[in-house]
Amino acid sequence: MSQKKSLTKLDYFALTFGMIIGIGWVTVLGFWLADAGPFGATLAFGIGFLLFIPVGLCYAEMAGIYPHVGGPIVYALREMGVVASYITGWMLALTFFFVIIFEALSLGWLMETLWPASMGPLLYSFMGSDIYLGHILFGIGINTVLCLTNLKGGSSSGVAQQALTGVLIVIVLVLIGAAVFKGSVDNLAPAFIESANGSIWPGVIAVFVSVPFYLTGFESIAQGISERDKSVSAKSIANIIILSIAVAALFYVAVIISAAAVAPRHELIEAELAAARAFEIGLGSTTLMKIALVGGLLGLLSTWNASIFVFVRAILALGKNRMIWPGFSRTNKGGISIYGISFVIVFVALGVLLGKNAIIPLVNSSSTAVGILFFIVCLCLILSKLKKPEVSRPYKAPGGLFTPILGCLASLYIVILTVMDPFTPGQGVPLEWWLFGGWVLVGVVLWFVGVKARRREQFGLEKMIEVIESED
Secondary structure, three states, X not given: OOOOOOEOHHHHHHHHHHHHOOOHHHHOHHHHHHHHHHHHHHHHHHHHHHHHHHHHHHHHHHHHHOOOOOOHHHHHHHHHOHHHHHHHHXXXXXXHHHHHHHHHHHHHHHHHHHOHHHHOOEEEEEOOXXXXXXXXXXXHHHHHHHHHHHOOOHHHHHHHHHHHHHHHHHHHHHHHXXXXXXXXXXHHOOOOOOOOOOOOHHHHHHHHOOHHHHHOOOOHHHHOHHHEOOOOOHHHHHHHHHHHHHHHHHHHHHHHHHHHHHOOHHHHHHOOOHHHHHHHHHHOOHHHHHHHHHHHHHHHHHHHHHHHHHHHHHHHHHHHOOOOOHHHHOEOOOOOEHHHHHHXXXXXXXXXXXXXXXXXXXXXXXXXXXXXXXXXXXXHHHHHHHHOOOOOOOOOOOOXXXXXXXXXXXXXXXXXXXXXXXXOOOOOOOHHHHHHHHXXXXXXXXXXXXXXXXXXXXXXXXXXXXXXXXXX
16 A cells, blocks of 8 residues: 655654664763763764755755655665665665664663662662562553654654654753853863873763664655655655754754853762753752653653664665565555564564663664665765666755765765774674674574565566556
């Protein structure tokens, strides 16, 4: 069943911006300040913003050429073939599936601060983290509710996203106001954290490794582009992508500087949740702090909701093209993959069992997948410009070939950095490598399931293209 054409410009901005921001600033603010300092963390996000601009422009041009569900899966299929398309789709799926688990784990951490009594009995410990019954129930329960909401289709998801994103922005403005009226410039020292040899770059790089994870999300617009309202043009898509990246980068910078200004550095980095401590000092009340943290909860739900939106559509595209089990292509009346939603409900429940100390490895693994995904999209645009100069391009990224080449180089840098940074000689294989390798292994198994289905149904490249384009 084809998708409903219901998403407006506001829906798209809410989905992309809401996907980019979220709970990260609440749960990892202390790490950013400890590793790099307020201005070091700001510099890391500034570099990430500059690197993401050419990638975003490449996405916008490719989305105009191929406005179909699946986004980069379609680009790679058209420009590079079935194998590259599957790699793209599986990296896309990894990125957003790990984000969903990240949000489920973060929810338990946040609820532990907001409502400690809700945690219930201690069940077990894993990787140095205590896992309580409340952690598991909150993660599984809210994930199920969001999945059922997404079953209603893009319009319902877009409305929810607008509400969640709007309230989150208001809550963060409260923090900024507290910094203006109660903050002190003295609290911003040290602006940068220096290494033993006096360099600021190790700290900046430590934060930058996670920036791809915290600034990604604009590609969600490509997943829902076939559901756009008639008022949304190709140029509008490009503008929304760049605007969402820019506003999200400013959002993170505002949070970092504001939180650092209201409290001494040592109090923030020693707190269980640095953002909670910043709100408590800035607002002068534990109660007001908890109210403000509800904004963090809404940000979590915003990103969580958008991640489900993207993941389910990626799985749908892979199923329709017989790259994985064809059952993932079965949809309800809203055009949503029933088994894709079921996959999220079941396997996120397993991911919740890992505990909050798995959050950073999940972030790093997702960042690696983001880099691979971005590289393929930028490479697809290069191939399109070289091999198909005559193709209709509703939007053209400025800079000609220079822009996608720059995007490829930026993406490769992200991959190399995120793979190597977690590795410490003599400390064994990082959890990041196990997580990424495990996802790749599952992908290999599903690939061969898809091979069997394609052979049985004589599902070749031309048939895949026909299926994709029939959606419009």
